[in-house]
Amino acid sequence: MRRYQLSRLVQSVVLLLVVSFVAYAMVLLAPGGPSILLDPYMTREQREQMGQLMGLDQPLHIQYWRWVKNVLRGDMGRSFLLGRPVRDIIVRQMPNTxxxxxxxLLLTxxxxIPLGVYSAVHRNSPADQMVTMAAFFGLSMPVFWLGLLL
Structure with a gap:
């Protein structure tokens, strides 16, 4: 059992690293690079200078490794868009989140849960079919649209 748990833990860490690397690379390899997020009206020279200040002139794997080390220490860097520490932005938005x-969770x-239990106890009843249909309708609804409705 311990061997299985250790195996799953290692797989999870590897998966997190791969997914975070792909996301990191997508931002860096986007047209114009991340420095265009700073100010789209900057000249090319200004963008290159800011890129050097932020370490964007380094190879991708070096930038990523530096980012991983900083995140593990609790330093998530600065927001390209807002110019503030990412940690402060997250902490500020945490109450709303x-x-x-x-x-x-409370709604669930x-x-x-009570509707699911009722539906399981009264299988194939008209109420079960209505609950199932409502659940399918809710699951098929796009999240962004549901968010607008709420």
Whole structure:
């Protein structure tokens, strides 16, 4: 059992590294690079100078490794767009995030779980079919549209 858990832990770490590397590379390899996010009206020379200050002139694997080391130390860097530490931005938005996720969890516990249990106990009844249809409708709804409705 321990061997299996260790194997899954290693797989999870590798998966996190691969996914984070792909996401990191996509931002860096986007047309214009990440420095265009600073100010699209900057001259090419200004962008290159800012890129050097931010270490964007280094090879991709070196930038990524530096980013991983900093994240593991709790330093998530500075936002290209806002110019502020990412940690401060996350901390500032955390209350709203917790409020929204808490409301979703409360809705799930108070509505979805009891309806699921009722539906499981009364299989193939008209109420079960209505609950199932409502669940499929809710799951097929695009998240961004549902967010606008709420």
């Amino acid at each position: 917790l409020l929204l996720s808490g409301a979703a 516990v108070l509505v979805a």
